[in-house]
Amino acid sequence: MEATASTLHPNREAPRVPGWPLIGALVPITRLGAIEFFRRAWERYGDTFRVRLGPRDVVCVVHPDAVEQVLMRNKDNYIKGATYKHLRLLTGDGLLTLEGEPWRKRRRMAQPAFHKESIRALTASMVDVTRDVFDGLRARMPQGGTIEAHHEMMRLTLEIVGETLFDTRLGSSTDASAHAFGEALELLSNRGSIPVSIPMSVPTPGNLRLKRALKLLDEMVYGIIRRARAGTAKPTLLSMLIDARDAETGEALSDRELRDEVITLVLAGHETTALLITWGFTLLGRHPEVVARMRAQVDAVLGDRAPTADDLPRLPYLRQVVDEILRLRSPVWALGRDVVAEDTLCGFRVYPGETVMPLPYFTHRHPAFWDEPERFDPERFLPERAKARHHFAYYPFSVGPRMCIGNIFSLVEAQVILAMLLQRCDFSLPSLAPVPPKALMTLRPSGPVNVQLRWR
Numbered sequence: 339m340e341a342t343a344s345t346l347h348p349n350r351e352a353p354r355v356p357g358w359p360l361i362g363a364l365v366p367i368t369r370l371g372a373i374e375f376f377r378r379a380w381e382r383y384g385d386t387f388r389v390r391l392g393p394r395d396v397v398c399v400v401h402p403d404a405v406e407q408v409l410m411r412n413k414d415n416y417i418k419g420a421t422y423k424h425l426r427l428l429t430g431d432g433l434l435t436l437e438g439e440p441w442r443k444r445r446r447m448a449q450p451a452f453h454k455e456s457i458r459a460l461t462a463s464m465v466d467v468t469r470d471v472f473d474g475l476r477a478r479m480p481q482g483g484t485i486e487a488h489h490e491m492m493r494l495t496l497e498i499v500g501e502t503l504f505d506t507r508l509g510s511s512t513d514a515s516a517h518a519f520g521e522a523l524e525l526l527s528n529r530g531s532i533p534v535s536i537p538m539s540v541p542t543p544g545n546l547r548l549k550r551a552l553k554l555l556d557e558m559v560y561g562i563i564r565r566a567r568a569g570t571a572k573p574t575l576l577s578m579l580i581d582a583r584d585a586e587t588g589e590a591l592s593d594r595e596l597r598d599e600v601i602t603l604v605l606a607g608h609e610t611t612a613l614l615i616t617w618g619f620t621l622l623g624r625h626p627e628v629v630a631r632m633r634a635q636v637d638a639v640l641g642d643r644a645p646t647a648d649d650l651p652r653l654p655y656l657r658q659v660v661d662e663i664l665r666l667r668s669p670v671w672a673l674g675r676d677v678v679a680e681d682t683l684c685g686f687r688v689y690p691g692e693t694v695m696p697l698p699y700f701t702h703r704h705p706a707f708w709d710e711p712e713r714f715d716p717e718r719f720l721p722e723r724a725k726a727r728h729h730f731a732y733y734p735f736s737v738g739p740r741m742c743i744g745n746i747f748s749l750v751e752a753q754v755i756l757a758m759l760l761q762r763c764d765f766s767l768p769s770l771a772p773v774p775p776k777a778l779m780t781l782r783p784s785g786p787v788n789v790q791l792r793w794r
């Protein structure tokens with residue numbers, strides 16, 4: 339693996355992982371799983387390597403210098419393009435998938451709802467929802483018991499996004515919506531992994547399941563929009579988007595545009611944070627000493643009182659733990675960008691028509707930037723240590739103008755959930771067998787994450 343920057347290679351093509359005509363490396367990826375496949379490729383070929391994925395040549399990049407070049411220094415040369423084709427079936431044209439001027443306009447509209455001050459105002463709602471969900475769990479299991487963390491955290495974060503951004507408690511529909519989202523994402527990921535996508539009009543079992551999931555999600559989202567248009571809801575991000583007018587044309591967003599944005603925000607805003615907490619259980623369950631330190635901080639700062647926005651900066655160790663979970667189990671494990679014009683990344687040429695794939699999962703383990711990369715160690719994120727590190731060695735929320743709009747939202751949300759969890763219960767893992775990650779669009783656990791709760 340290359341520890342130093344670009345100048346080591348004259349301009350030439352990155353080494354290529356062998357593959358088959360037409361399908362490229364899809365067979366070994368399916369056999370080994372994406373994470374294991376890319377790990378082996380990285381170990382064998384270094385920080386920049388080329389792999390054929392179906393119809394496209396993909397150049398994978400791990401070194402922070404290349405990450406900086408793609409996401410920041412030469413960002414206009416790398417667009418979302420084909421990589422997001424499958425996601426568009428679900429989200430249409432929302433913040434995640436728009437490009438150019440339409441994206442800039444939309445981002446300007448939504449940004450105020452994600453400023454630090456706006457998130458401060460949402461913290462109390464996050465606390466209310468989390469309290470209700472934990473109370474519900476306690477009522478269901480008064481003596482404690484085992485939960486499947488991924489399922490429960492998806493429900494919790496979906497409720498939080500609904501309440502904070504759309505003033506909607508999804509309540510009884512939460513399970514159905516969470517399931518529909520999960521199903522849609524899995525099916526879209528599968529579509530992305532085969533070289534030729536079967537058109538949606540062909541009634542394959544997969545297409546039919548996808549259509550059913552999309553119908554259910556549309557019903558949920560149009561219901562939220564109708565209610566917000568009727569003016570019965572509190573002012574939220576959604577009411578702000580409804581009231582917004584284009585500075586030049588004076589036009590408002592149509593129902594379809596609002597649908598795309600709501601579904602984008604629900605999708606981007608709940609699965610990732612749910613995964614962060616779920617993976618957190620798997621790591622913390624093996625590190626009681628870290629849990630003890632977190633709990634001591636929570637007890638000292640909060641006691642039994644619910645957290646407020648002002649408390650969160652006083653829980654710095656919780657924040658370090660969250661950062662370390664995101665390092666080792668980055669929910670967005672890979673980013674995809676299409677190359678517009680020829681460029682050089684760490685000395686290797688990339689060409690128009692190719693895709694460049696920064697791999698945060700591996701950059702976050704690069705031995706030149708992280709000691710003992712596989713070790714769970716929140717001390718890495720002490721401010722002075724974080725400052726001394728390459729700025730692009732850590733990017734769970736991406737970097738540059740397309741950086742996650744919800745990063746502060748989710749960091750606050752994660753701190754709130756963890757603090758309230760520690761106040762209410764002890765937890766342990768009934769099995770310490772590793773839960774390997776399954777890399778779809780996001781990094782999911784490949785099996786159930788069972789967690790034993792004992793109420794305090």
Ligand code: HEM
Nearest residue numbers: 433434606607610611614670734735736740742743744748
């Ligand atoms: C742990 C939690 C989260 C992680 C790890 C995460 C990660 C990311 C990443 C890596 C991107 C860039 C994707 C790309 O450019 O290809 C992104 C974009 C985005 N995220 Fe997040 N995210 C999280 C939580 C949230 C939340 C809570 C929301 C909203 C409530 C949100 C909304 C978005 C949106 C709208 C975009 C597109 C931004 C744009 O291109 O303008 N995310 N996120």
